[in-house]
Amino acid sequence: MTNTDQSWLLAIDSSSEWATIALTNGERVAETSWFAGRDQTATLLSEIDRLFSLLHTQPTSLNAVAVATGPGMFNGLRVGMSVAKGFVLALDLPLIGISTLDVTAFPHLGLGLPIVATVAAGRGRCVWAVYQADIAAMRQQSTARNGAIEDVLQTVEELGPCLVTGELTPEHAARVRSIAGVVVPPTAARFRRASCMAELAWNRYKADDVDNAVELEPVYLHSTANRR
16 A cells, blocks of 8 residues: 655665665654665665665655765765755755764764764774764764774873764774773664664754755765864
8 A cells, every 4th residue: 555645754874885764754764774885876776665665655755855965985975965866856855965974973962971973984994073962952063084093092082981983893993992981882873874864854854954956965074174
């Protein structure tokens, strides 16, 4: 039976090798995540189609599309942005861009600790930023940086007690965990979830806070810089 609810929002995050998508109507959410590696081009559309099928709905039921804007991998971000804009332009929908780092930090707000959100940048490097522990607002306390794990460790040591989350290798997670007062959630709790991005995007959609679909572009952070 076809779902006739005409208020779905599709969230697409292919910022890194770990891809995740979700559909939400503000109350219900369905999500799928998978290791896409470098094959986002080959897998993203088929996974979106599968998610529509699981909910017995179709693209014409969409009211908005959200996409992760980065930082992240060049190819993954371009694929996600292209697919999102394809839906938006074909169906005349609003587009909402959400920072990949915001998605990473969001599930850990309100736990009483500053958050260091990380995204894998390839070749053993990370992109990271510090967030305040305020559940009432998504507040990035520092500008995003790109560097080696040693640079992340320096940030964490200077910050003091905090929570570090995101795409850390087991070795990197162990090194961060060794710093006194630092909390590193289990691996499963650190992966980005499109359901989190969907919630952030849904709140913006309801407030009519949308982006210009023509002007919105991915954010690439190739070196340490004061850039978000």
